[in-house]
Amino acid sequence: MTMQVRDPSTSPARSYGTRASPLAGRLFIVEGIDGSGKSTQLTLLAEWLKAQGHPVVFSEWNSSAIVRATTSRGKRSRSLTPLTFSLIHATDFSDRIEREIVPSLKAGAIVLADRYVYTAFARDVVRGLDPSWVRSLYHFAATPTRAFYFRVPLEIALRRILSGRLKLKWYEAGMDLGLHADPRESYRVFQSRILIEYEKLVQEYGLGVMDATQPVEVQQRILREAIAPHLPEPRGEALIHERI
């Protein structure tokens, strides 16, 4: 089982997910709206993989050190438009692909990504951008070994998010779209539209669907069973045994 990645310097492909070349590592990603419980599951998965001796690398959405300052600036001043919101997130992702994800995969690591290109495909399209253009923007992205969509009814996700939080952020609530004057109502409408896009992506990219209403430990067992066949022989564990 090998990883696949597109090389931006040679690929004639216009869109994400159309051309591949082999890499040694594995890339598992979780997708879903806030409150779907995907981050919790990914953290538990990481602990399990580390315990087995796998080298694990985490990559989070919107976390490139250089690019994040600009994203924050745009969010603070509320000057990001759907177009620049899309492009700055693609910039951030591109930096992480080049400097974090692909080198780690080449080195044979298990890379766990909390949100991936599908987050952009869903959000940017809800914000009014052309779906095929957004896909072409990410054509350089590595194709995940397995991608899981955490499917949760809107009301459950909303309850998880809104109960713990005093204030929703402007872009998070989709306030830039003028959906509703009340951030909570705007958030509700925005997330419901994102859910619709995610369901389309499940079909288009064959994402694995996790029923995220189940107990945490049940989801974790399903997740581990789903990725187990894709795992390489653990290396760290072997080393420990040798040392003993």
Add this chain to the structure above:
Amino acid sequence: MNGFESHGIGIPGVDPTELTGWLIVIEGTDGVGRTTHVNRLKAHLERLGYGVAVTGLNRSDLASRGIRRAKQGNTLGSNAFNLFYATDFADRLEHQIIPALRSGFVMLTDRYLYSLIARAIVRGADPVWIKRVYDFSLKPDAVYYLRIDVPALVPRVLAKGAFDYWESGMDLPMGADLYESFIHYQQRVIQELDLLATEYHFHSVDATRDLEENADALCAHVSELLQSGRRNGRRRIPPP
């Protein structure tokens, strides 16, 4: 015909046919004299009574600081740089260029997407992909390409001071020192701009010729373009 066309996709919330101004682009490689021509053109058009606004690469409120910081350390991946520049471009398009065009201004831009595409291709980007990234941009009314060859460019750069790290492509494996790298890098950039000149129908200006003559010719060409456009009812610019 009124208003503008996009290169491919639309921008949410923008109707390009409502934009009544003019978008004039000055293209050319580093040190070819673009700024001089932009300033001359601006003064000329203002004398004729046009409202004129100016923009250029990496001048956005959003991304210019981030790009400058990233360039200082050469710490951003090459593809991420391409997209960072596209972000800067989009921010200026939406917050500078489109509002000016909406108000009927003549927008002079010191380089447009073409230089960005050229620098990306020279750095290994897939030409089809990087052009697709800029599909949201507006088609300009005219692109004037200040064409020069490298032997003519070198004395101009020396007259301004030393070779710049990025204008010499020092982030690429192109040569042992700044001079060698500059020669190779600029040759490649000019090669790509030449290809784009054909593809996007630039008006070519021989930048090795006398600067004053070129400036006069450029001013005459642009004012003729604007006036003929008004005669044809193509734009709703108030008569100067």
